[in-house]
Amino acid sequence: xxQFIFQVLQMRCCTPQxxxxxxxxxxxxxxxxxxxxxxEKHKSFSPEDFRRIxxxxxxxxxxxxxKPNVASVAYLIWEKAAEELPNxxxxxxxVAFLEDWSNRAYTDRFKKGPKEKHFGLSRATALLHFxxxxxxxIFDSRVKTAIARLLDxxxxxxxxxxxxxxxxxxxxxxxxxxxxxxxxxLDKALFSYGALEERTFSN
Numbered sequence: 634x635x636q637f638i639f640q641v642l643q644m645r646c647c648t649p650q651x652x653x654x655x656x657x658x659x660x661x662x663x664x665x666x667x668x669x670x671x672x673e674k675h676k677s678f679s680p681e682d683f684r685r686i687x688x689x690x691x692x693x694x695x696x697x698x699x700k701p702n703v704a705s706v707a708y709l710i711w712e713k714a715a716e717e718l719p720n721x722x723x724x725x726x727x728v729a730f731l732e733d734w735s736n737r738a739y740t741d742r743f744k745k746g747p748k749e750k751h752f753g754l755s756r757a758t759a760l761l762h763f764x765x766x767x768x769x770x771i772f773d774s775r776v777k778t779a780i781a782r783l784l785d786x787x788x789x790x791x792x793x794x795x796x797x798x799x800x801x802x803x804x805x806x807x808x809x810x811x812x813x814x815x816x817x818x819l820d821k822a823l824f825s826y827g828a829l830e831e832r833t834f835s836n
Contacts, residue, residue, distance in 0.1 A: 634806075635784060635803065635806060636784070636785075637649070637783045637784060637806075637807065637810060638782070638783055638784070638785050639651075639652035639783065640652070640782075641655040641656070649807075649810040649811040649812070650811055650812055650813075652811070652822070652826075653811040653813060653818060653819060653822050655822075656821075656822035656823075656825045656826045657818045657819070657821040657822040657825065659825040660821035660822070660824060660825050661825070662821065662824050662825075662828075663689055663690075663692070664689060667685065667689050668689065668817075671685060671686060671689065671763055672763065672766055672767050675721075675763055675764060675765070675766040675767075676766070678718065678763075678764070680715035680716065680718065681715070683711060683714040683715040683718070684699070684711060684712070684715050686711070686714070686759070686760065686763050687699075687706075687707065687708070687711030687714070687715075690755075690756055690759045691705060691706045691707060691711075691756075692705070693706060701741065701742075702741045702742055702743060703741075704741070707739060707750070707752050707753075707756055708739075709739040710734075710737050710739055710752040710756070713737065714734075714760060719734075719760065719764060720764060721761070721764040721765040721766075721768075722761075727761075727797060728793055728794075728797065730757075730761065731754065731757050731758065731761065731793045731796065731797075732793050734752055734756070734757035734760055735751065735752055735753055735754040735756070735757035735793065736751060736752070737751065737752040738750065738751050738752075739751075739752070754772060754791050754792070754793065754796065755771065755772060755773040755774070755791075758770070758771050758772040758773075758796060759771045759773075767816060767817060768816075769801070770800070770801075770804050770816065770819075770820055770823075771820065772791075772796045772800055774827070775823070775824050775826075775827030775828050776800070776823050776824070776827055777789050777791065777827070778826075778827035778828075779822075779823040779824070779826040779827030780800070780803060780823070780827075782826060782827070783807075783826070784803075804816075804819070807819060807823075
């Protein structure tokens, strides 16, 4: 069994249940109303719903941001998702699904010249998260930081195999240790815990 280190503010040790309650309660991330509406529709997403997922994930708050050549917005690939309408893959197709989407490239064109970018694993797992109705967690930089802090070891690599072989079993173990089947609550706790500034965490 993995040796998780559960802490709350003032960095005192606590029970897994208290850790979950406190850190989920501190969540200040993405639009939760939009999230819940999309999750409820996951079996019948329209092209516009995939655009909504993209806007949610990339933090788009105005229509002016939803276009090509906006930093941190993978508009062109989200539009591909709206066109292709991907479904939740079978377990045997998971690697291919995540590698396909995470490796998709697009080019932003700025005054300093073109810049090729990739959709990335964080967005690919967000796409998987929504098409699965929330069954598979999102794997982003905050989550990797949170898991590293919980286990007191280096961050997991940002690879498809790391997500499938390491993070998914750890996420399930965390849910068991926290005695919860509310995976969204655990998502929010990890987001908050990983977002905490390192200097605060170290004190």
